Amino acid sequence: MRTCAVKDLFEVRYGVDLELNSMEQTPKGINFVARTSKNNGVTARVLPIPWISPNPAGSISVAAGGSVMESFLQKEPYYSGRDLFCLIPRVEMSDAVKLFYCMCLRHNKFRYSYGRQANETLKDLQIPVLEDIPEYVKVFSMPQFKARMVNSVEVSALSDKSTVTAARQELVPLNTLFRLENGIASTDVLRSPIKETVNWVPYIRPSYTQNTSVDAYVNKNLVPQKKVYPKGTLYVSTNGQGSHTYSYVSVSEFVPNSDVTVLLPLRPMTIREKLFYSMCISHNRFKFSYGRKPKGERLASIMLPKAIDEKLNDMDLLGVLNKL
Numbered sequence: 001m002r003t004c005a006v007k008d009l010f011e012v013r014y015g016v017d018l019e020l021n022s023m024e025q026t027p028k029g030i031n032f033v034a035r036t037s038k039n040n041g042v043t044a045r046v047l048p049i050p051w052i053s054p055n056p057a058g059s060i061s062v063a064a065g066g067s068v069m070e071s072f073l074q075k076e077p078y079y080s081g082r083d084l085f086c087l088i089p090r091v092e093m094s095d096a097v098k099l100f101y102c103m104c105l106r107h108n109k110f111r112y113s114y115g116r117q118a119n120e121t122l123k124d125l126q127i128p129v130l131e132d133i134p135e136y137v138k139v140f141s142m143p144q145f146k147a148r149m150v151n152s153v154e155v156s157a158l159s160d161k162s163t164v165t166a167a168r169q170e171l172v173p174l175n176t177l178f179r180l181e182n183g184i185a186s187t188d189v190l191r192s193p194i195k196e197t198v199n200w201v202p203y204i205r206p207s208y209t210q211n212t213s214v215d216a217y218v219n220k221n222l223v224p225q226k227k228v229y230p231k232g233t234l235y236v237s238t239n240g241q242g243s244h245t246y247s248y249v250s251v252s253e254f255v256p257n258s259d260v261t262v263l264l265p266l267r268p269m270t271i272r273e274k275l276f277y278s279m280c281i282s283h284n285r286f287k288f289s290y291g292r293k294p295k296g297e298r299l300a301s302i303m304l305p306k307a308i309d310e311k312l313n314d315m316d317l318l319g320v321l322n323k324l
Contacts, residue, residue, distance in 0.1 A: 003126040010087035012123045015080030016052055030054055031078040035066030054079050060087040064118040071105040073098045085122055096140035110211035175300035178263035183256030184227045191216035201253045204260050206237030210248045218255050227255055234263040234274045236281055238295045245285035245294045247278040273308055280304050
């Protein structure tokens with residue numbers, strides 16, 4: 001997928017920079033957007049100030065600090081607090097496309113911290129070019145989506161022999177679908193905080209998000225080749241109070257650490273199947289804790305659907321997941 005800088009698709013403006021505690025709040029006022037990850041960034045409604053123009057409706061608010069890189073589509077004009085940017089599209093975009101770019105911006109959260117804000121670098125962050133956005137985003141229609149959801153619920157409620165119910169009946173232990181392989185201890189690898197050359201690949205640790213699972217980089221030529229796994233490999237975090245049991249499909253070559261277990265399919269699997277199984281495994285997180293880790297036999301015995309019907313749509317797959 002080709003990329004471009006944020007500034008190529010959006011006019012990047014600093015917000016109006018107001019202080020909420022100096023404004024008068026009212027239930028029927030204008031939205032006040034701050035650096036929060038909740039409620040679409042809206043923290044209050046305030047009385048308009050005649051001589052201050054609000055940020056325009058249809059723009060994207062981006063937090064440069066606080067809950068850094070939290071990005072939301074604002075459907076109404078709004079005021080904003082400190083360290084908040086307003087992105088105004090330079091070309092016509094649907095709401096679905098803007099929401100897609102909100103997701104892309106949010107995925108850059110791992111680059112920042114409380115001491116490293118996004119003030120100077122936001123405009124140069126790389127996002128997909130408009131032409132390479134997935135087709136399903138471009139054609140997305142909220143009325144059609146709502147109608148599809150209602151229809152799916154009605155069909156499921158009326159049919160006792162739905163595909164979802166059928167899929168729920170065939171559960172098998174995880175180790176009948178995958179071969180389990182453990183990662184390599186950090187004491188056995190030479191780590192670097194940066195990608196030194198093309199031979200250096202991510203060294204993966206347990207994490208509650210995939211973005212933050214990169215602990216360092218290691219030279220793949222200096223570790224056993226059987227511990228270097230390709231893009232599209234399924235893996236599970238097996239340790240950590242807030243990280244255990246989360247499962248992901250790798251987006252590049254990687255080397256797992258000793259608290260990560262790699263799952264190698266015992267039969268051919270599509271990426272869609274692996275992503276579904278990663279959700280199923282993460283769905284079992286409530287069964288474990290820091291003192292009861294999902295390792296060895298505990299991980300191997302997690303019950304998963306034996307197979308998924310490729311004809312099932314995404315809504316049906318979510319139904320299967322919720323019935324586990």
